[in-house]
Amino acid sequence: MHEDRDQYIELFREEAREYLGRLNKLLIEMGKDPTHIETITEAFRIFHTLKGMAASLGYKEIENISHDLEGRLEELKEYGKGVSSEIIDKIFKGMDTIEDFIEKIGEMEDKNKKGNIWAKSSPFIKITFKEDVELPAARAAVIIKRIEEEEVVEEIKPSFEEIKAGGIEDTFWVRCSNRKAVKEMLASMEEVKEVSIEYEEGVSKIPKGGVGGIRVNIELLDRLQNIVGELVVFSSQLSVLLSEVEDKKYKRILDIHNRFLKDLQNIVTKIRLVPLSLIFNKFPRYVRDLSKELRKKVSIEIFGSDIEVDRSLLEGISDPLIHLIRNAVCHGIEDPNERKRLNKPITGKITVSAKRIKGDILIKISDDGKGIDEREILHTALEKGLLKEEEVDALSKKEILHFLFMPGFTTNKAVNEVSGRGIGLNVVKDIVRAVGGSVDISTEKNKGTTITMEMPLSMAIIRVYLIQSNGQLFALPMTFVDETLMIPGIFISRLMGKEIILLRKEVLPVYRFSGIMGNYSNDGINDAILACLIVEVEGERFALIVDRFRGSCDAVVKPLPPPLNEIREFTGITIIGNGEPCLIIDLPSFRYRRRYENTGS
Amino acid sequence: MAARVLIVDDAIFMRKMLGDILEKGGYEICAEAENGVEAVDKYVECKPDLVTMDIIMPDISGIDALKEIMKKDRDAKIVMVSAMGHQSLVVEAIQAGAKDYVVKPFQPSRVLEAVQRVLRL
Numbered sequence: 001m002h003e004d005r006d007q008y009i010e011l012f013r014e015e016a017r018e019y020l021g022r023l024n025k026l027l028i029e030m031g032k033d034p035t036h037i038e039t040i041t042e043a044f045r046i047f048h049t050l051k052g053m054a055a056s057l058g059y060k061e062i063e064n065i066s067h068d069l070e071g072r073l074e075e076l077k078e079y080g081k082g083v084s085s086e087i088i089d090k091i092f093k094g095m096d097t098i099e100d101f102i103e104k105i106g107e108m109e110d111k112n113k114k115g116n117i118w119a120k121s122s123p124f125i126k127i128t129f130k131e132d133v134e135l136p137a138a139r140a141a142v143i144i145k146r147i148e149e150e151e152v153v154e155e156i157k158p159s160f161e162e163i164k165a166g167g168i169e170d171t172f173w174v175r176c177s178n179r180k181a182v183k184e185m186l187a188s189m190e191e192v193k194e195v196s197i198e199y200e201e202g203v204s205k206i207p208k209g210g211v212g213g214i215r216v217n218i219e220l221l222d223r224l225q226n227i228v229g230e231l232v233v234f235s236s237q238l239s240v241l242l243s244e245v246e247d248k249k250y251k252r253i254l255d256i257h258n259r260f261l262k263d264l265q266n267i268v269t270k271i272r273l274v275p276l277s278l279i280f281n282k283f284p285r286y287v288r289d290l291s292k293e294l295r296k297k298v299s300i301e302i303f304g305s306d307i308e309v310d311r312s313l314l315e316g317i318s319d320p321l322i323h324l325i326r327n328a329v330c331h332g333i334e335d336p337n338e339r340k341r342l343n344k345p346i347t348g349k350i351t352v353s354a355k356r357i358k359g360d361i362l363i364k365i366s367d368d369g370k371g372i373d374e375r376e377i378l379h380t381a382l383e384k385g386l387l388k389e390e391e392v393d394a395l396s397k398k399e400i401l402h403f404l405f406m407p408g409f410t411t412n413k414a415v416n417e418v419s420g421r422g423i424g425l426n427v428v429k430d431i432v433r434a435v436g437g438s439v440d441i442s443t444e445k446n447k448g449t450t451i452t453m454e455m456p457l458s459m460a461i462i463r464v465y466l467i468q469s470n471g472q473l474f475a476l477p478m479t480f481v482d483e484t485l486m487i488p489g490i491f492i493s494r495l496m497g498k499e500i501i502l503l504r505k506e507v508l509p510v511y512r513f514s515g516i517m518g519n520y521s522n523d524g525i526n527d528a529i530l531a532c533l534i535v536e537v538e539g540e541r542f543a544l545i546v547d548r549f550r551g552s553c554d555a556v557v558k559p560l561p562p563p564l565n566e567i568r569e570f571t572g573i574t575i576i577g578n579g580e581p582c583l584i585i586d587l588p589s590f591r592y593r594r595r596y597e598n599t600g601s
Numbered sequence: 602m603a604a605r606v607l608i609v610d611d612a613i614f615m616r617k618m619l620g621d622i623l624e625k626g627g628y629e630i631c632a633e634a635e636n637g638v639e640a641v642d643k644y645v646e647c648k649p650d651l652v653t654m655d656i657i658m659p660d661i662s663g664i665d666a667l668k669e670i671m672k673k674d675r676d677a678k679i680v681m682v683s684a685m686g687h688q689s690l691v692v693e694a695i696q697a698g699a700k701d702y703v704v705k706p707f708q709p710s711r712v713l714e715a716v717q718r719v720l721r722l
Contacts, residue, residue: 134685135691137691138688138702141691142695145696166689
C-alpha cells in the first residue's frame with residue numbers, strides 16, 4: 001500500500017505543478033481581459049481538480065485553499081462579474097501557499113512513515129477482570145468509556161464489535177495515549193484484578209492512518225459502498241465514451257480518476273471484509289456439544305477460514321451454515337454402533353471447506369454419514385403428491401435431489417427434541433439465493449452428503465441479462481439462467497393445452513414473459529425466431545420467451561423504496577448505461593404468478 | 602448529607618428490594634418511577650444524584666429513557682439494572698451514557714459498590 005501512495009504523491013506533485021504553471025498564465029490573461037469567461041472557467045476547473053486530488057491524498061490545507069479559490073471563481077462565473085485585482089492577488093497568494101505545501105509534502109510523507117513505525121511498537125495495556133465479574137463485555141465498555149473521557153483510545157483488542165458480541169471472558173487489551181495516567185486510573189477500579197503491559201508480537205496490522213478503529217454506522221457503509229459501486233459502473237461507461245475522443249488531456253485525467261476510483265473501491269470493500277473464521281471458529285465447539293448430547297462421535301475439519309468476505313454475506317450465511325452442520329451431526333452421521341456395522345470409522349467426519357474461485361466463494365459442508373436415499377425421496381415426493389407414479393422413471397438423479405429443496409420437504413419421520421426435523425434445505429437455498437448465490441447437493445447412500453454453496457464475494461453488484469418485454473426493459477440475474485438461445489417459433493408445440501418445447505431430448509414447459517407480466521403482447525408470436533432463456537427456478541427448468549435480448553451487464557442493485565419494495569416479483573432496481581431505471585426480476589416469485597398466465601391461444 | 606436516588610423499574614417488587622438495599626446503605630430514595638416517561642418527569646422534579654434504571658421496560662425502553670434523561674442533564678449518573686442475558690443491551694446503554702450497571706439477582710454489596718463508584722466520579 002505504501003508504494004502505491006508514493007506513486008500517487010509523485011503524480012500529484014507533478015500534476016499540481018503543471019496546473020499551477022497553467023494558472024499563472026491564466027491569471028496574466030485575466031489581468032489583461034478581466035471579463036473573459038473562458039479564462040475564469042478554466043481557472044475554476046483547475047482549482048476544482050486540485051481540490052479533488054488533494055482531498056484524496058488527505059492534504060487538507062491544499063484542499064481548503066483550492067476550495068476557497070474555486071468558490072470565488074465560481075461566483076464570478078455565475079454573476080458574469082469581471083476579475084478584480086484584489087481577487088487576482090488573492091489567487092496568486094493562494095497559489096504560492098499551495099506551492100509551499102507541495103514542497104513540504106515530500107518531507108511530510110517521510111515523517112508519517114516514521115510515525116507509523118513507532119505506532120508499531122507502542123504496547124497494549126492488558127486488563128484482566130476479577131473472577132467474579134458479571135457481564136465482562138459491559139465491564140469492558142464501562143472501562144473503555146472511562147478511559148476515553150480522559151485520553152485517546154487508539155486501538156482495542158478484540159475489536160469493540162467483538163466485545164459487544166460477547167467475545168471476551170475476563171481479559172481485553174487497550175492501546176492509548178498516556179499509558180501511565182491510564183494505568184493509574186485502572187488501578188483504582190475495583191472490578192479490575194490486574195493491569196499489565198504487553199507488546200504485540202509478530203506482524204502487527206497497523207490501522208491505516210495510525211489511529212485505531214472507529215465505530216461507523218453500518219447503514220452509512222452500505223450507502224457508501226452502493227455509491228462507489230455506481231461510480232465504478234458509470235466510470236467504465238465514461239471510459240468507453242471517451243475512448244472515442246482523441247484528446248490526450250481527457251485520457252490522462254480519466255486515468256488518474258480511474259486509479260483513485262479503484263483504490264476507493266478497494267478500501268470500501270476492505271472495510272467491510274471480515275474473515276470466515278468469525279463463524280467457522282464456533283463450529284468445533286458446537287459439534288462437540290451436539291455430538292455429546294446425541295452420544296455420537298463426530299469430528300470436524302475446517303479449511304479456508306482465513307478467507308475474508310463482506311460482513312453482510314457472513315451475517316446472511318451464518319445461520320444456514322450452523323443449521324447444515326446440525327443436520328449433518330443429527331441426521332447425517334450414524335451412531336457408533338451403526339457405523340461399526342457398516343465398517344466405517346467410529347468417529348464420523350464433517351468437513352467444512354471454503355475456497356475462493358474468481359469473484360465467488362465456494363463453501364462446502366460434507367459428512368461421511370448415511371447419505372440420503374433416493375428411494376426415500378421418491379417415496380416422500382409421491383406421498384406429498386409432488387410426483388406421479390408414471391413420472392418416477394423419467395427423473396434423473398439431479399431432479400430427484402431437487403425435491404429436497406422444496407418447501408416443507410423432509411424425509412425424516414422422527415422428530416426429537418435435540419435435532420427437530422432438520423432445517424429445510426429450501427430455507428438454505430432461499431438465503432443463499434438472496435445473497436446472489438446458488439446451492440447444490442450431492443449425496444450417496446451410506447457414503448455421505450455434500451452441500452455446496454457458491455456465492456459472489458461482492459453483493460452489491462450482480463450480473464444480469466437485460467430482456468425486453470412489451471417495450472420495457474427488465475434485468476434477470478444470471479444465477480437463474482442456464483442458457484440463452486434463439487428458437488424457431490415452429491419448435492414450440494402443444495401438449496395438453498400447454499406450450500412445450502423439446503430441447504436436446506428434454507421436454508421443457510414454455511412460458512412467455514409478457515404473459516406472466518399480465519400484459520400479453522402479440523410481439524413475437526408470429527416471429528419466425530424467438531428469443532428464449534432456459535431458466536431454472538427451485539429445481540424446475542423451463543423456457544422463458546421474451547421479446548428481445550438486450551445484452552448483459554454488471555448491475556448495481558438498489559433496493560426499491562417503500563411501498564414498492566413489497567412487490568415480491570422484483571428484488572430491486574438498477575440504473576443501466578443510458579440512465580434508464582430497470583427492475584430486477586425475482587424469478588421464483590414470478591413462478592407463482594405463472595398459474596394465471598394466458599397460455600397463448 | 603445522604604445522596605439521593607431515583608429508582609426506575611416497572612416491577613413494584615424490584616423497586617422495593619432496591620430501595621431497601623439503598624436505604625440500608627445510607628442513601629435516600631427521593632422518588633420512584635415505573636416507566637421511562639415517568640422517569641424523565643421524576644428526574645426533573647427531584648433532581649437525584651443518581652438513577653437506577655431497569656433496562657427492559659414496556660413502552661419506552663431503559664436505553665431510550667436514559668437518552669431522554671441525558672438530553673435534560675448531560676452529567677446524569679445512571680446505573681443500568683439488567684438480568685444476565687442482556688449483555689449487549691448493557692453495552693449499548695453504556696455507549697449511550699450509562700455510567701455503570703448491576704445484574705439481577707442482586708447482591709446488596711455489589712449494588713452499593715456500584716452506586717459508590719458512580720457517585721465518586
